[in-house]
Amino acid sequence: MSECKPLATPAAVTQSATxxxxxxxxxxxxxRLVGALQYLTITRPDLSYAVNRLCQFxxxxxxxxxxxxxxVLRYVKGTQGYGLCITPSSSTDIHAYSDSDWAECPIDRKSTSGYAVYLGTNLVSWLSRKQRTVARSSIEAEYKGLADVSAEVTWIVSLLRELGLHSGKSATLWCDNLGATYLAANPVFHARTKHVEIDYHFVRDKVASGDFVVSFVCTKDQIADVFTKPLPAPRFQALRDKLNVVSQPP
Known part of the structure; x- marks a missing residue:
């Protein structure tokens, strides 16, 4: 496919009717090709959602x-010069974006979660993955996504402390679901979230201890949106820039 026509996005917004x-x-x-694309996602987080979906089959x-x-190959053809850009940053603060697309899979109705973790201005960790269990509400799906990014941030903080590089400030987790942000701060189990597995509630412990601050971010500023669903080209390209995936000089 070296002579194929390039495309602006790796995944189509519309799905085939049949x-x-x-x-x-x-x-x-x-x-073999999906395995090669998995290797490429090490420096191309913009491919994470599309490749994760291909891996499921x-x-x-x-x-x-x-x-x-x-x-996906046609998209790669048009962006061969792109890669993850790492630049010097004066800040070592940690902030992360978490998002979930509720019941996105038409086969088993499981949700897709994604997160992006930044150290200063640099993207250092990201994920696009189908959740292990079916979520009964969008709040539950978003809260499970928060649990995933909380575990990742906890590990990064631990590593930075060993290296003597941790700033000491609380990590900020950004979520675009108000219900999930309230649930992370509220110690009372609401009736509609009683069924949520106990292991997800360690997010509350981290918030209560001051390790994390869970804040609301509007959907248009939610960077992790690119890891949970196909997006139109303008939206996809804007988020790709925020992931620091840029065209590299030859």
């Missing part, structure tokens, strides 16, 4: 999944 269920004739080739890819894979 998706193909025919098994792809060469699943080994599919797996490794066991039995269909012709439709092969089409989705070729779309």
């Amino acid at each position: 998706p193909s269920t025919d098994e792809f004739e060469n699943p080994t080739q599919y797996r 490794m066991h039995m890819p269909t012709d439709e999944h092969w089409g989705l894979l070729k779309r």
Whole structure:
């Protein structure tokens, strides 16, 4: 596909009305290419959502999944010179963005979570992953996403303390769901969240101890949006810039 026409985004916003269920004739080739794209996500966080979705069909890819894979390759073709940019930063404060797309998967209705963790102005950790259990509300899906990023930030803080580089300030977690931010600060179990697994509630302990501050951010400023769903080209490109994925000089 070296001569293919480039595309502006790795995933289409619209889905096929009649998706193909025919098994792809060469699943080994599919797996080999997806594995290569997984390696590429080490320096290309903008590919995380699309590649994560492709990985979910490794066991039995269909012709439709092969089409989705070729779309990612067409996007890579047009952005071969892009990569994650790391620059000197005067700040060592940690702030992270967490987002979830509730019941996004049409097959099992599990939600997709994503986060982006910044050390100063640099992106140092990111994730796009389907949640392990089905969320019964958008608040629960967002709260589970907060739990994932809380675990990651806890590890980063521990590492920085060992290196003597931690600023001592509380990490700020940004979430675009008011219900989830209230739940993180409220020690009372609400009726509609009684079923949430206990291990997710360590977010509250971190907030109560002052390690984290969970704050609301409006959806248009939610950087982790790029890890949870396909986006239109202007929105995708704006968030890609905020991830510090930029065109590198030759």
